[in-house]
Amino acid sequence: MKTPFSVKLPLIIINTIIFLTVISCSTTLSEIYVFTHKIGDNGPGGGKVFYRSEKGFYVEGENYGKTCHYLEAAPTDASPTVLEFFSTGGIDVKGNSKEIGTGNKNTIAIITEGGADALAATACKNYSSNSLTDWFLPSERELNELFNQRVHPGIVTGVYWSSSDDGHNNFWGHNFSTGEQINHGGGNKLNVRAIRAF
Secondary structure (H helix, E strand, O other): OOOOOOOOOOOOOOOOOOOOOOOOOOOOHHHOOOOOOOOOOEOOOOOEEEEEEEEEEEEOOOOOOEEEEEEEEOOOOOOOOEEEOOOOOOOOOOOOOOOOOOHHHHHHHHHHHHHHHOHHHHHHHOOOEOOEOOOEOOOHHHHHHHHHOOOOOOOOOOEEEEEEEOOOOEEEEEEOOOOOEEEEEOOOEEEOOOEEEO
16 A cells, blocks of 8 residues: 655745836926026126026016026126215115015116116116126125125125115125125225126
8 A cells, every 4th residue: 555645845936026116297398497508607798607596586677577597797897996886875775685686676776766876786787798788786695696606707806786785775795805795885985796697
């Protein structure tokens, strides 16, 4: 009589795990901005690009009313090289701002309020380079970005006006020698460097 027997065979189980990654993206191809300039490049106005933003920033006022991605500094200071903010000392300017993208709006408001006495803003508004006439006096934060990249336009020294007031009939200036931001009365004479956005 044969004895029954059993054989244990190894059971091989192959587990295959498939990882699926779902990528959700709300940005369309048309919303992705492709830079054509880098910091330090020559800008359309013949100056140096000193700021760029992929998201962009809105610039209000004459010659603008659009989203821009770059700020460009004029190749030279305004002439004469140092100017009073207001020839009459001080004028109260309403609706002034420090933000990036507000320098043009500030400049227009300063000229509207001060007329021919608004020397620094008028020098920027009247500036022309490479046939472009959309220059303006930078806001405090635009001027700060210019200071951060001052090597590109080659500004080494000098105290420059911004178009932003401190709320007390004084306007912010930036010392390019020390980096200090100081408010000055409108009767002081500081350097003026126009900028533009594109």
